[in-house]
Amino acid sequence: MGITGAGKSTFISHLTKEAVVVGHGIESCTKQILAYPFYYDANTTVSLIDTPGFDDTKLSDHSELEELAAFLKPSYENNIQLSGIIYLHRITDVQLDQETGNGREQQLTSNSRFWGLMRSRGCQIRRVLNTKESALGLVRHFVADGPGLVTLEVQKELVDNKKEFIDTAVGQEAAGQHAEQLRTMKKELEDVKQELKEALKAKDESHALAIKKERARAAQLIQDSETSFQNLHVDMEKRMGLRAKRQDAEIQKLLKLPSRGTQGTASQTSSRGIGMSSWQRLNLLVQEYEALGGKKGFIPPSLSYYEVRWIIKQAKEILLSQPTLLQLPAPTTVFVQIIGDVRGQFGDLIRLFHDVGKPGLQRFLMLENYSGEGPHSLDTFLMCLAYKVNPPQKIFLLRGPLETRREGSLRRDCLERYDKTTLEEIIELCAYLPIAATIADDRKFCANGAMSPELLRLEQIDSFRRPLELKAGSIASDLANGPSTKVTGEAAARFCARHMLSHVAGGRVFARDGYDFVKGPRGRFVILWSAPSFKGWRSASAVLRVVSEKAMEMYVSYLGTHCEIATADGDI
Structure with missing residues (x-):
């Protein structure tokens, strides 16, 4: 002030x-x-x-x-x-x-x-x-x-x-000062009127003209002041309502509510107080996500402007410390669970975490497309980021094509609920996401696009400097967006043999059963789909679970089925 x-x-x-x-x-x-x-x-x-x-x-x-x-x-x-x-x-x-x-x-x-x-x-x-x-x-x-x-x-x-x-006390003080100023101004106006009379009596026309202008100015000031003073007694709720509309964007940055017009209530987020540290608020936010598991018709928690930008900042620092090709060790006591295309289906992802184990207790590798065409694209991506930032940081995110688009539901959600700066920060953050990962001594390879026929050595991926622009036809674009040519059984087998891979997991393609295989490499080249509610298609949802260096199993959720199959040396 x-x-x-x-x-x-x-x-x-x-x-x-x-x-x-x-x-x-x-x-x-x-x-x-x-x-x-x-x-x-x-x-x-x-x-x-x-x-x-x-x-x-x-x-x-x-x-x-x-x-x-x-x-x-x-x-x-x-x-x-x-x-x-x-x-x-x-x-x-x-x-x-x-x-x-x-x-x-x-x-x-x-x-x-x-x-x-x-x-x-x-x-x-x-x-x-x-x-x-x-x-x-x-x-x-x-x-x-x-x-x-x-x-x-x-x-x-x-x-x-x-x-x-x-x-109020301050209103009374302001009114008292205003009344005193008004009395002073009226006294000065009377002095000006007296001076004008004397000038007219002395026939000093030039001086009289100047005084008339001063009198008119003083009279206008008094009129404005009286109008302003009277406004103090007008219904405050009406006036403050108009002011609140002008200030709404600023107030929404501080409130734990979504912007007007979005769903949510104050009671949903009131536990995340502004007096808490950012880490305390993050921990409570994760608890809110976990409490949604198994529910129907739930509403995603609302994040304040500050919480969103703080999570983005923390996530970027973590991504900068990670290589472009993630290398996850073979599971010992904690599984690695691979999730495919999510497409902004917040409810599907909540149910999946509830069924197969929440991040923190299990390690998750998510292949891509956290946003999509659902009503909660931004909520889905923010939940993934919150889990990634929240210790013990057992969720790993790979890059897909939708997160760098400047159009679509992610843009819509950002601009409606936050601002353009938030949108640009999210798009920039996605350019730092790794584009591929290996599990268990580099025998299992994972990327949204699954493969690139131009990739000669896996080590090439680590040479890609981030932030990474996905140029059409490049290796990075193949791995993040999918190859420009069709993935045939012969090409898949050649890719596995070249890089000595036991299995390859990718996303990007709709699979009604939650998963699909590329014919050729004996069921070792699998496509995962984890968005059963996408566009009302009512598909299954699949998670590929790496149990140990050799053992793997597929979790399929559609009619409550759970299928455990095979080892690293056999078909999935």
Whole structure:
């Protein structure tokens, strides 16, 4: 907070990557409440709330206070509390020598008419330079002391006591100051009228003309001020409702609710409090996913703007530490379960995890296409990312073609519920996904596209630098999207022999039975499909389970069947 030109937007721009409009004149560039998140560290997201300046040329102080109240009221109603308030006061108007400046600072901090009263009640005063380091040091004060949450008196009055803004303590103070200003302006107008009479009496026409203009200006100011003052007594709910609509996008960044028009209720996500660390919120989110297993007609948990961007950031750091060709060891006590095409079917994936074991207890290798044409494409992908980030990180994601598309349901969900920045961050993240994996001493090969006839050595895959662009006809495109030529039994057998593979698993192709084989290599080349609800096709869902270095089994869920077959030296 602070008067216009105090440096609020500049302060925020030092700490965030957002484009904050910074003004240099007497008119405030911030016209409404705006929320800007930034990652303080791996465990902490800080939200900076920019506000219009006091003493604005276009917005009266009481209107500014009401604007703040319109933002703080729904925040408090949804259990979002402040950690503190930063009030900025500029000292750059007049260049002072150090001794004079120190004296002025001492006067401000000790005099109860200025900052003395606030300081006596716990307010701390810090100098802030025009640097990122200085701004970060100020924020560190709030983070270091932990999530000491603050409830403002005006929030209690508006929500708990159900008062109108004019009846709150701050509303009464604003009204009193406004009335005093109005009396002063009327007194000045009377003085101008008297001066005009004297000018007309003296027949000073030029001076009289100037005074008439000043009288008209003063009268207009009084009229505007009286109208503004009367508005304080108008039904606050109507006015604040209009303001809330303007601020809705900013409030939604802080709420644990989806954007308006999407499904979900506050009770679904209220347990993930803003006072928790990001890791605590992630752990609770995973518990919410697990609680959905086996249910019908469920609604995916809603993630806040900050939670989504934090999960993306953590996932990217993990992906950067992994090779382009994942190498998973042979199972000992924990199976490796391979899931095929998901296509954004959130419910199918929830049921699959419920039936075959949740991530964390089992290791999962997911081949691709986490988003698709379902109503919950974004929810499906975010759940996969949440499981990947959440310790012990036993879920591995490979790249498919749908996650890099800038059209379709993933784009729709991102733009409706979050923003374009979130969409671009997800698309960029997918460019870092590995494109293939081997299991059990490189004998079992997995990729969405299953194979590439141009791949001479598996080691070539690790030479692909990420972020990776999938150019048509390239090896990377074959493995992620599927070969440009048909996979025949002869080509599959040749691929297995060239790379000394016992089995190959791929996705990408619809299989009504949940799985299908490429004829030729004795059932060792399998295609997996794990989206039985896709487009209402009512197919089966299959998971290929690697039990040990040699033993494998296929889990097929359609009519409750479970088939255990074969070893690495035989057909699946």
